[in-house]
Amino acid sequence: MARERRxxxxxxxxxxxxxxxxxxxxxLSNPSIVAEATRERIQAAIEEVGYIxxxxxxxxxxxxxxxxxxxxxxxxxxxxxxxxxLITTELHDDGYTVLLGLTGWDLDRVESLVRAAISxxxxxxxxGGHVPDDVRKVIERSGxxxxxxxxxxxxxxxxxxxxxxxxxxxxxxxxxxxxGYVRPHxxxxxxxxxxxxxxxxxxEWQKLMQEEPSEQxxxxxxxxxxxxGAFANMRRMDEMPDVVLCAxxxxxxxxxxxxxxxxxxxxxxxxxxxFGNAAIAGEMRPTITTVEIDGRRLAQETLxxxxxxxxxxxxxxxxxxxxFTIIGRESA
Amino acid sequence: MARERRxxxxxxxxxxxxxxxxxxxxxLSNPSIVAEATRERIQAAIEEVGYIxxxxxxxxxxxxxxxxxxxxxxxxxxxxxxxxxLITTELHDDGYTVLLGLTGWDLDRVESLVRAAISxxxxxxxxGGHVPDDVRKVIERSGxxxxxxxxxxxxxxxxxxxxxxxxxxxxxxxxxxxxGYVRPHxxxxxxxxxxxxxxxxxxEWQKLMQEEPSEQxxxxxxxxxxxxGAFANMRRMDEMPDVVLCAxxxxxxxxxxxxxxxxxxxxxxxxxxxFGNAAIAGEMRPTITTVEIDGRRLAQETLxxxxxxxxxxxxxxxxxxxxFTIIGRESA
DNA sequence: CTGAAAGCGCTTACAG
DNA sequence: CTGAAAGCGCTTACAG
Numbered sequence: 001m002a003r004e005r006r007x008x009x010x011x012x013x014x015x016x017x018x019x020x021x022x023x024x025x026x027x028l029s030n031p032s033i034v035a036e037a038t039r040e041r042i043q044a045a046i047e048e049v050g051y052i053x054x055x056x057x058x059x060x061x062x063x064x065x066x067x068x069x070x071x072x073x074x075x076x077x078x079x080x081x082x083x084x085x086l087i088t089t090e091l092h093d094d095g096y097t098v099l100l101g102l103t104g105w106d107l108d109r110v111e112s113l114v115r116a117a118i119s120x121x122x123x124x125x126x127x128g129g130h131v132p133d134d135v136r137k138v139i140e141r142s143g144x145x146x147x148x149x150x151x152x153x154x155x156x157x158x159x160x161x162x163x164x165x166x167x168x169x170x171x172x173x174x175x176x177x178x179x180g181y182v183r184p185h186x187x188x189x190x191x192x193x194x195x196x197x198x199x200x201x202x203x204e205w206q207k208l209m210q211e212e213p214s215e216q217x218x219x220x221x222x223x224x225x226x227x228x229g230a231f232a233n234m235r236r237m238d239e240m241p242d243v244v245l246c247a248x249x250x251x252x253x254x255x256x257x258x259x260x261x262x263x264x265x266x267x268x269x270x271x272x273x274x275f276g277n278a279a280i281a282g283e284m285r286p287t288i289t290t291v292e293i294d295g296r297r298l299a300q301e302t303l304x305x306x307x308x309x310x311x312x313x314x315x316x317x318x319x320x321x322x323x324f325t326i327i328g329r330e331s332a
Numbered sequence: 333m334a335r336e337r338r339x340x341x342x343x344x345x346x347x348x349x350x351x352x353x354x355x356x357x358x359x360l361s362n363p364s365i366v367a368e369a370t371r372e373r374i375q376a377a378i379e380e381v382g383y384i385x386x387x388x389x390x391x392x393x394x395x396x397x398x399x400x401x402x403x404x405x406x407x408x409x410x411x412x413x414x415x416x417x418l419i420t421t422e423l424h425d426d427g428y429t430v431l432l433g434l435t436g437w438d439l440d441r442v443e444s445l446v447r448a449a450i451s452x453x454x455x456x457x458x459x460g461g462h463v464p465d466d467v468r469k470v471i472e473r474s475g476x477x478x479x480x481x482x483x484x485x486x487x488x489x490x491x492x493x494x495x496x497x498x499x500x501x502x503x504x505x506x507x508x509x510x511x512g513y514v515r516p517h518x519x520x521x522x523x524x525x526x527x528x529x530x531x532x533x534x535x536e537w538q539k540l541m542q543e544e545p546s547e548q549x550x551x552x553x554x555x556x557x558x559x560x561g562a563f564a565n566m567r568r569m570d571e572m573p574d575v576v577l578c579a580x581x582x583x584x585x586x587x588x589x590x591x592x593x594x595x596x597x598x599x600x601x602x603x604x605x606x607f608g609n610a611a612i613a614g615e616m617r618p619t620i621t622t623v624e625i626d627g628r629r630l631a632q633e634t635l636x637x638x639x640x641x642x643x644x645x646x647x648x649x650x651x652x653x654x655x656f657t658i659i660g661r662e663s664a
Numbered sequence: 665c666t667g668a669a670a671g672c673g674c675t676t677a678c679a680g
Numbered sequence: 681c682t683g684a685a686a687g688c689g690c691t692t693a694c695a696g
Contacts, residue, residue, distance in 0.1 A: 007474065009689060020667045025691060035665055050473045055451045056397065057689035059388040060672045067452075070432065075417040076408035085407040088434050092441070097448050100402065100432035102420050109424070116429050119387045120399075141382045142339065225611045254615060261617040279557045283586060285593040341673060352683045357675060367681055389673035392688045 008049040016045040028053065055097075059121055068306075069099040069117035071110070071127040073191075077221055079248065079276040079293070080128060080150055086299035087126065094307070096123075103129055105191070105220060111135045118142045123310060126302065130192055131157070145309050149302055151193050152319055159309070161302050161320040165193045168291055168324050169200025172273065175326050176243055177208045181271060184213040185241030187230050187251060191220035194247045197275075201245065214241060222247040227254020231262070242271060243332055249274035249281045252288050256331065271332035286330035293324050340381040348377040360385065387429075391453055400638075401431040401449035403442070403459040405523075409553055411580060411608040411625070412460060412482055418631035419458065426639070428455075435461055437523070437552060443467045450474045455642055458634065462524055463489070477641050481634055483525050484651055491641070493634050493652040497525045500623055500656050501532025504605065507658050508575055509540045513603060516545040517573030519562050519583060523552035526579045529607075533577065546573060554579040559586020563594070574603060575664055581606035581613045584620050588663065603664035618662035625656050 014021045019038060027034045027042045034042070045051075059065040068091055072078055088098050099120060101113035114135050117125050124145035131139065131148075136157055139146050146158040151165050176184050184205065188198040198215065205213050216233050218226045230251070234240055246252040252274030256266050264270050266286055274281055277292035301320050309315075346353045351370060359366045359374045366374070377383075391397040400423055404410055420430050431452060433445035446467050449457050456477035463471065463480075468489055471478050478490040483497050508516050516537065520530040530547065537545050548565050550558045562583070566572060578584040584606030588598050596602050598618055606613055609624035633652050641647075 011689075021689085022668080022691075023666055026666085029691080033665075038665080050470070052447060052450045052470075052474065054392070054453060054689055056388045056391040056453055057672090058691075060386070060392060060674085061689080061691040063672070065388065075420065076410075076413035078408075081408035085434060088407065088432060089436060089441075092433070092445065092448075097452055098432045100420060100430045101424070102417060104421060109421075113424065115384060116424075118384045120429055121386060121388055138382070138384075142384065223611055225615045228615060250612075254612075257615070257617050279555055280582075280586075283557045283560060283589070285589050343673075353673085354675075354684080355682055358682085361675080365681075370681080386673055389688090390675075392690085393673080393675040395688070 007054070008051045009054070010051075012049050013042065013045045013051050016049065017041045065121040065123060066095055067097045067099060067120055067122045069101060069113070069120070069122045069125045071101040071103055071113055071117075071125060071129060073103050073105050073129050074221065075102060077223070077250070078128065079278075080295055080298070082295035083149065083299045083302075084128070086296060087302055090299070090303050105129070107132050107135075111138070114138060118144060124306060126306075145306070147302060147306060149298065151196075152321060156317060156319055159305055159318050161298060161305065161322065163293060163322055163324045165196040166200040169197035169202075170204045171324075171326060172197070172245060172291065173201045173204035173208065175328075176245070176273070176332075177205070179243075179271075179332065181243040181332075182209070183239060183241045184243050184245060185234060185237075186213055186215040186245050187222070187247055187255075188215055188217050189220040189222040189247035189251075190217055191247075194220065194222075194275075198245075218247070218251075220247075222251040224250045224254040227251055227258050231255055231258035235262075240270060243267075243273065244270060245273050247275055249276045249278040249288055249290055252290070252331070253280055253284055256284065256286070256288070267330065267332050273332045277327060281327075282329070284331075289329045289332040290327055291324050292327050294322060298322050339386070340383045341386070342383075344381050345374065345377045345383050348381065349373045397453040397455060398427055399429045399431060399452055399454045401433060401445070401452070401454045401457045403433040403435055403445055403449075403457060403461060405435050405437050405461050406553065407434060409555070409582070410460065411610075412627055412630070414627035415481065415631045415634075416460070418628060419634055422631070422635050437461070439464050439467075443470070446470060450476060456638060458638075477638070479634060479638060481630065483528075484653060488649060488651055491637055491650050493630060493637065493654065495625060495654055495656045497528040498532040501529035501534075502536045503656075503658060504529070504577060504623065505533045505536035505540065507660075508577070508605070508664075509537070511575075511603075511664065513575040513664075514541070515571060515573045516575050516577060517566060517569075518545055518547040518577050519554070519579055519587075520547055520549050521552040521554040521579035521583075522549055523579075526552065526554075526607075530577075550579070550583075552579075554583040556582045556586040559583055559590050563587055563590035567594075572602060575599075575605065576602065577605050577607075579607060581608045581610040581620055581622055584622065584663070585612055585616055588616065588618070588620070599662065599664050605664045609659060613659075614661070616663075621661045621664040622659055623656050624659050626654060630654050 010021045014024045103110045126147045148160040151162040152160050186198050252272050255272050274288045274290035277290045281288040281290045342353045346356045435442045458479045480492040483494040484492050518530050584604050606620045606622035609622045613620040613622045
């Protein structure tokens with residue numbers, strides 16, 4: 001690696017061409033207002049010195065950073081990987097740089113990430129997780145655009161795009177009931193969203209059957225390898241459940257593998273329902289009944305609202321419900 | 333959301349306290365050199381106005397951004413999710429902000445992401461993918477620290493931390509041969525690394541058996557749902573392979589599911605080998621024989637080398653080989 | 665079409 | 681222990 005080299009600046013380019021920095025700057029932002037001949041000399045100089053603008057300086061002068069922060073709990077296996085992927089790629093194509101913050105479900109980290117983002121002058125924060133009240137104040141005070149994705153909070157800070165996890169839980173209870181299952185078992189992850197779904201499921205099931213479904217909790221994120229323990233717990237119950245509601249498709253997949261390996265047929269002996277409609281859900285044998293959220297649509301809606309806000313300077317709070325769909329397949 | 337509000341600046345805090353901005357700045361970077369009484373008044377003022385420093389301005393003045401760019405092909409399901417997760421989290425704890433760039437295996441995007449990173453004055457670029465020659469020049473010219481992770485290129489740009497995919501391919505061929513398999517089939521993904529492994533496997537197999545193993549190619553990233561097509565292709569072969577080498581554990585998992593559902597026993601009728609030792613590999617039934625790369629160690633090594641370079645100003649190129657381990661399990 | 669100058673919000677020698 | 685001032689690398693009215 002080359003040793004400490006001073007990066008070329010606008011001044012270097014200008015000197016080389018023999019014009020003022022303002023001319024080079026204009027060429028960069030709007031070439032057509034610079035004379036043809038000057039244009040060519042500037043372009044040549046830029047290439048010679050390998051000039052790359054310093055965007056810290058530009059941010060400062062423009063009061064516009066073209067940076068957006070993305071806060072998610074972890075790098076992968078969040079149910080919205082596709083959504084994140086699409087959003088990030090499109091934002092880059094729009095000329096934005098994306099800051100990544102991994103919260104790891106840790107509230108202190110959420111706060112320091114939000115502060116770092118604001119400090120970096122981000123134009124928006126897209127967050128896939130909840131934010132404690134004091135951090136909410138920091139966000140509101142700063143005036144940044146804040147986009148909460150994946151669920152719809154009671155009282156959104158600013159923009160929210162997602163679906164109602166409560167309704168999803170309720171609908172799942174009805175679905176299970178309609179299919180004639182009588183002993184549902186919830187494998188709930190310790191994430192606020194999964195817990196909301198389970199609560200709603202229990203409430204609805206109570207209404208329909210006048211009883212409380214059994215439940216166990218696993219630590220978020222729900223992973224394939226947690227299935228073994230979860231399944232063992234079920235075996236210890238007085239009576240095995242006839243349907244298991246999993247916090248994710250990966251977990252559902254694990255439960256199916258465990259059940260098969262214990263000689264149980266899915267769904268005959270025990271039915272399994274996932275969450276998220278990951279690629280595996282449609283390909284597993286048996287195919288997995290699950291809840292689909294349209295990640296592509298979620299991404300598109302997010303980008304649209306964001307672009308409106310960022311370009312047209314709208315300042316209205318906004319909530320978009322992208323809904324969900326229960327997809328009945330072989331596993332339940 | 334609150335309307336356009338001018339963010340508080342150092343000047344605002346200074347005015348409120350009745351000191352110069354330099355004093356507030358000193359308080360922020362090194363409180364102990366400011367008088368106790370002043371310190372308290374400054375702290376109070378900071379909280380009152382909700383001051384958050386503008387790091388674009390700080391970058392400009394300090395010529396140090398505390399930003400690091402992370403370039404990966406996609407947001408999830410890269411074999412090194414854990415590594416990325418660890419690196420990102422630790423860097424944040426070290427006070428760095430992480431820029432995320434998703435290349436999507438697209439070389440033009442690699443270039444624009446590298447340029448954006450340099451423009452943002454990043455102190456290092458960590459990249460999980462290959463970089464074309466002209467982009468290499470941009471990197472070298474800029475003088476940023478460049479950390480290539482996951483494999484070890486012939487001629488590293490700067491720092492490289494990973495393992496030899498060529499050796500992995502060779503060792504896999506020996507492993508398969510030792511276990512007595514005679515008709516291996518490679519399911520290769522179209523990523524440069526997977527291709528290197530397959531090449532090496534073929535070369536070694538040629539040496540051992542004087543024949544060419546059969547092979548099919550799937551588009552990267554290798555996913556569970558590509559297993560169906562891949563398996564169908566094998567069925568169409570004159571003779572089914574007795575062992576399948578998959579580009580990832582997820583793909584291996586898919587092949588196992590497909591094989592079982594076709595009434596074949598794994599490994600008796602057909603053995604399966606994955607790559608990566610994902611969580612599922614040890615939990616699937618049968619458990620999956622695979623190649624493990626210690627993602628945690630990879631992350632630690634990366635962080636260590638990075639910290640050395642960033643703090644101690646070392647400028648030597650460096651390569652670290654973290655190796656790999658073939659883990660024999662039930663599936664082969 | 666182009667230049668000189670002010671300003672964006674910090675930091676840090678240099679004085680005192 | 682603190683302040684005044686210069687400077688980091690850009691952008692953009694304002695003149696010409």
